[in-house]
Amino acid sequence: MSAPARTAGHVRPRARRSWARSLALHTVVIVIAAFVIVPLLFALVGGFKDTSQLSTNPFGPPSPWVPENYTVPLSSGSFWRQLLNSVLIALATTLIVVGLSAMAAFVFARFAFRGREFLFTLFTMGLMFPFTVAILPLFVLLRMLGLLDNPLGVILPQAAFGLPMTIIILRSFFRTIPREVEEAATIDGCTSFGFFLRILLPMARPALATVSVLAVVASWNNFFLPLVVFNDPNWWTIPLGVQQFYGQYSSDTARILAYVVLAMVPALAFYSVAERQLIGGLTAGATKG
Template sequence: MTATVDGRRHARRPGPRRRNVLKSVSLHTIAIVLGAVVVVPLLFGVIGGFKDTAQLSSNPFGIPSPWVPENYTEIIFSGSFWRMVWNSMFVALATTAITVGLSAMAAFVFARFAFRGRELWFVLFTIGLMFPFAVAILPLFVLLRYMGLLDNPLGVILPQAAFGLPVTIIILRGFFRTIPREVEEAATIDGCSSFGFFWRILLPMARPALATVSVLAIVASWNNFFLPLVIFNDPNWWTVPLGVQQFYGQYSSDTARVLAYVVLAMVPALAFYAVAERQLIGGLTAGATKG
């Protein structure tokens, strides 16, 4: 009787293959749900931009009938839109260059040199992750006004670079520590200085990590709204997020046109992220083995 009961209990337990199937189905379901959460709003915005406001009210999820491509073409052929795109690109690239350059040198020191207080200084950098722009915006505004950097791209570039240093240093330090000491010792024997090893050997080997932090810095700068809103009063320096706000205020009753503007504002960042996705994932995982 006991053997029979034990046999039944053993038969009721799912086998390894069944557990793997259930796990795979669960993971695929979660991935599909998360994908739908991201893709459905994008599709709604893209398709909604080809409608007029009356169609959005009567048939928000249907196919446009008729199609209204003027919502997109009028924005594409607008000089102000491309000026804002250029401003965003300039600010993002300048911010990325400063952030990655300074962070690479700091991460190299934290990863490859042993000195008293190294971990304390590293902790001070990581504490910067706890302070967003909103916390420091008032003293930052006063400081930038005193320095004469209002309505100046440096008033946005320098603070963005400063706030981007902590996470960039953390990622690059983790990657730099994975480079074997033997490589550095061999370079030193060949007469390479510390800076020469950093410039000629370490940075080329760290291209995946550098690509990762560059993507993060560019996307963060492109999406930054609060700081340019405070710093830029001159419309000639407005970035794309400010343009979205201005466009919404001007055409708040024309929802379809606003959707078209938002979609076009997202295209450059999405395109850049799609191209750099492999480097982003590879760089994040490359430095994950050592901290």
């Protein structure tokens, strides 16, 4: 057999393996996407039906269309109040957790002092305790401080429980910044805080965007803590609003589907805008060095 023939014979199996691997990868991606997209489409279309249509024709198009399932909640003041409450709590939580974590991560990453690793380990131990474990002492503490039915009763605990993961992410990123950059800033008369504020934070923008997205999503999806803290309906968030709506219209499945879709739209819109920042921040720390 000639050399070109042997080369072609080796290339063909390799190309077939590559094609099979690509096909398997695309199949897995399509299956996973179907598990996510199909329920969303079912809820979206089902919200335009009534409950009898869902029983007789669950997967077909609405006939007739019932847009009132969407328009009635949108014309309700309670839905918009719950939406604003969720936005307020999420933004306040994010500002606190990112601000405090950035300063703590800067100290852990750029300063050497006795007990540094021990203190950092204490922060990382916070990842070992589920939020639900602390709910009873946390409720007693919030009641003693008068923070029940107060947005701070949700914002401060959320920020506290968000610190460990955020500090770990930011510390890893801050440690990738070359020492030469800090030394050059020091020679130019920049203080440690000036270096942190004027140089390090702008360089860490991808990592800050990443932890901000994670903090917003975690706060938006939090159900248990607002349920414990808020008795006043005026402070209910979107997850509590969904639960209340389900309890009120438990027999009207189509209307519940429409409300759930409306509750998901802000989070999906935010994630679609922040997706690039999230992926860029997660990969930036891995590629620096």
